[in-house]
Amino acid sequence: MPIIEKWLISKTHLFERLESLSREQTVIAPVRQSDGEVSFQPIRSADEITLEYVNELHPPKRFLQPVFEPLFTFNLGGARPQLTAAPPPSPQILFGVRSCDVQGFRHMDGFFSGAFKDDLYWQRRNQTTVISMACLQPADTCFCICCNGGPYLSDGFDLQLTDLGELFLAEVGSSKGAAIVQTCDRQSAGDKEERHRQALMQACDEKMIPTAYLAKAVIAITNQRVDEKLWEEMGLECFSCGGCTHVCPCCTCFEVLDHRETEKTGLRFRCWDSCQYAGFTREASGHNPRAQSKERVKRRFYHKLSFAYIQADGHPGCVGCGRCITVCQAFGLLDMAAVVKRIRREGQMVAE
Amino acid sequence: MQKLYLPQLAVIDQIVDETADTKTFTMHFDNPHYNAEFRYLSGQFVEASVLGVGEAPFGFCSNPNRTGTFAVTVRAIGRVTRAMHAMHPGDLLGIRAPLGNHFPLQEVQGYDILFVAGGIGLPPLRSLIEPMLDMREKFGRFTILYGARTPADRVYKTRLEEWAQRKDLTLLQTVDVPDETWNGPVGVVTTLFERTHIDPAATVAFTCGPPVMIRFVIQDLLAMGFPEDHIISTLERYMKCGVGKCGHCAIGHKYICVDGPVFSWRQIKKLPER
């Protein structure tokens, strides 16, 4: 494990720093909205930032893979079509991202790498500084402790903050993080602060859903030993709203579409899509390999929990953020925590 | 400049009507340097864009040994394919290629070769048949079975004539619904198996066509005693990115666009959904 530099920085001071950084790049931080919810939004002034928030429903993955993202523009007006790649994104700082979402970013990093490295994703990613927040306020749907998704991390962030009251405990995870810390007035942190943090994390752990262990479900799904009847029941319950995949920090599927703005000009963009939709796999002939929603529900959990994927990704496709618990129209029946429980309790075929 | 999703422009050289709803598009890349460097393998595919309409995947149908141009055969079925059918030689398409894995060519040398194609399944196989015929001596017995709905629904009618003339291969064709021009066999493609001599242990079979046909073909081949990894097929799925990112084509943990479209039956069998 890398030795992490730990510092103490006063809250107001760091906020001032963020405010001045916002003159040079986009600083995105939790901001209370008119409807009372807290949402990650670009800020101009430190006063806009709130630290009183549970994780936003609309996940911060949108800052790395926007819901709507132009790939290139085209102009068919001239002698030959002109294609222009989307302009490179500008630098951004994501302040206050929770640990689970940082783990989600790492999942995306892995997925968008490989033989076909997604340069569009990486352009944005490389321009992004992640200042994460060790989690003291889990929502009542959180279970990151079951998924190695938090409440605090040992790596994966540029800078990790723990709220110690007047001060932040700041842990440096990268040179980008170090660059920010270097411009701050700081003192080095000691055992006392470390113990303080441990105590806070302990308290946080206790607030989480403790029953969402994935292991049994991973085994059952990998070995295709989940009772078909359970999938069928879940398929009937599911509304195919696609919410669970939209909000999931580990879901990355997208659709690619052309949009004509005028007769001759337009753009090709990608936008979030969901494997829970029948249209996701329906072919032009009308044939649909996943026509029934039970097949689609099965697909979602196969992707998140099968050993084949865990091996490829290095971890399950769930960081325990609990969002799919909130957005599921079949309340409490088809979210990750519920499904692993159902598979564990009622869903396994007896061994032959 | 990001490149993964940015197509290269290609000029359509020639458009040939194959059937009432199918055309073959031969083209080359507009950028001469890119065109000169461009190579692909049998079984790989392109993502073809009609700008402003969309993008769709098509298997190469041309012989990879003939560099300088390449071709795809396209059935008009939806937005992109219909827009392609409305194009003319000289028009420009966007092309991202080559994508996907390829048919085993070196690995099957020394074997008897059996092709079983249905309808629009012949094009991708043609991109393998032709380079094989370029080195015909490397293979044993060479059999092509082709089934279509009607005689008019067969693609590459002149090429089929040429193959039929050749002494070093057996071409058998069948149709579901004959017309007055047809004096060949009638019935589904699997009925042709009885008319050929196949030694399952020494043969590698390649099959492409509608999913139902493939299912029956594989059933019969297995019954004949083909080893599971001597049956090679292609899988089709709704595809968007072609590079393993958009998620549409995933079956189990395989991405058809990257890990496929070419699979042996042994691999297909193991997938958790089919």
Added chain:
Amino acid sequence: MNVPTVCPFCGCGCGLILEVEQNRVCAAFPQRSHPVSRGTLCIKGWNSHEFIHHPQRLTHPLIKKNGVFKQASWSQAIAFAAQGLQRVQERYGAHALGVVGSVKSTNEEQYLLARFSRSVLQTANLDTAMRLHASPTVRGLLPHWGYGAAGAAMTDLESAKAILIVGANPKAQSANLGSFILQAAKRGSRVLLIDSREQDHSRFYGQQIRPRPNTYLLILQAMLQTIISNGWQRPAAALSSGWKEKLAAYSAERAAAAAGVTAQEIRSLTESFATAETAVIVYGDGITQHADGLACVHALWNLAVITGNLDKAGCGLLPLMNSNNMQGSIDMGMATELLPGHAFLTDRSAADHFSRIWNCSLPEEPGKTLPEMVRQAGTSLRALYVVGENLAASMAAAPALARLDFLVVQDLFLTETAQAAHVVLPACSFAEKEGTVTNLERRVQRIRKAIAPLGESKPDAEIITLLANKLGSAWPDRDALSWFGEMQNAHPAYGQLDVESVSHPGGAVWPVVRNGSRYAYAPIEAPTAPGDEPDAEFPFLLTMGPGRLHRMTGTLIQHSFTLEREEPFGLLEVNPEDAKALKCRSGSAVRIKTRQGEWVGQAAVTRAVLAGTLHLSVFDREGKALALLGTLMDPRTKIPLKVCAARLEMA
């Protein structure tokens, strides 16, 4: 930027947040603290941003010259529209003019359009698609309950001990309502379903009975009869005289025989319903669009009264509304027989009130309803002003529209209806304007302007004002929301709300005056012959209803990529027994013939439909499927029926 607003699709009225970047709506996601959505949305809500920027949005007024549309300026187009309407008015009189509003327009816009029709055009012919779904609800409930509206809220589904669903598929049609009901079922509430089609959630419900279409009235009357004969009525519910005798004719056995169910099923379902301490009754198009819809609404009302299931928590009737503001059409009196505030036109004191504030005279009798306007197009109806309704699809009205002397269409897209217009006025979407909408539980909520109107498009209210003023009125040019005040004066229940209260997430529910459960019974009515019965030539009973996505005319769905992709074509549901006889499989091409028309499409073989019945799930855009139905309608409410006899063939 995040803009909180309300979903533009079904009647649930989910709260959603639009994510806006550079004047483009990029995403929609749910409001966590919203009482209906509770952090969830259905597929439509999640993708409700897609149609907003569709390249085919209308961005300029269009005037047709020699059969082709030419771009025009707003002043030209408004002048052209006004002149056209005026010419028809001068030549044939105001009764030759008609106005069709949209059940998606805001309350303010619908109020303005009603006022425009009555006071500026001075016509009695005004209607919306409310007619096609909810007119039996208005006609059936208003005289007894005082409102053509729901008496229960979604949250009542949480406390109800029983939920009776009749002729509705909440999961498919009003997903979040379906979500409340699924939760109730899983919690152990008695969920009872009367519907001929099986549903995804059927197996999680307590009981379903599957009567043949067109026999629901007999079942409901048999339920009443069973309640009385077992003494299950609540003490407070005194029976009207002669009731027992009247109901004696409706035994469970009779209903069972006609409906193809058993009397025991009817009795046990009735017992579960009647003996529950509290119950909500949910009903939908399966009631209102089938034979005897009004009589069925009466019977449902009677069931609620006799079991004392009104005016308490966990009780009441909850009719589904197919659109985000169909309730608003009723509330604002955007129908020929209604005035704002749930008064019939024939209520003279209400009529006097509105003739005073609108400064116009009001007719004593209703004019033409939507189906009558369509039918009489080219004869007694000469010109139409259509706001956001694709009549060509919803009423198979293309031929009728072609017979009009003058047609003004105001819409987001060049629909089949707009294509028939002489002048097209580009309206803007829910994301480009302010206003309020009312959901199926009377919840009034703000929609908010998230982006500037696309191109030159304008909010409906502004266009209606321009047209009114061109036609000689002097309406102030104010923004849509400031009409809220005037609308409130007109509608006593809305008068108790204010802009602030409706602006919170979840808005405010307009209050009803409670009557302490002393409600009069509605009449017990005998079933009528539906008119198009199966026979040897047309042996099947075909029903039609909304699919999960496509409903109304599908204009918005059609222009939303993900939603269109999800349900790209209509499917004909065929029972496996019938399919076997025809050698028909899922995916086979089939042809339906009825006495009126013909339709070709794909079959879906499923036990969800009863043997001998067919169900067509999607209304296609050209109205071909609708043409199968012909012109059968309920004589009292003029609601076109969605059931007819049919023959099935392989295509």
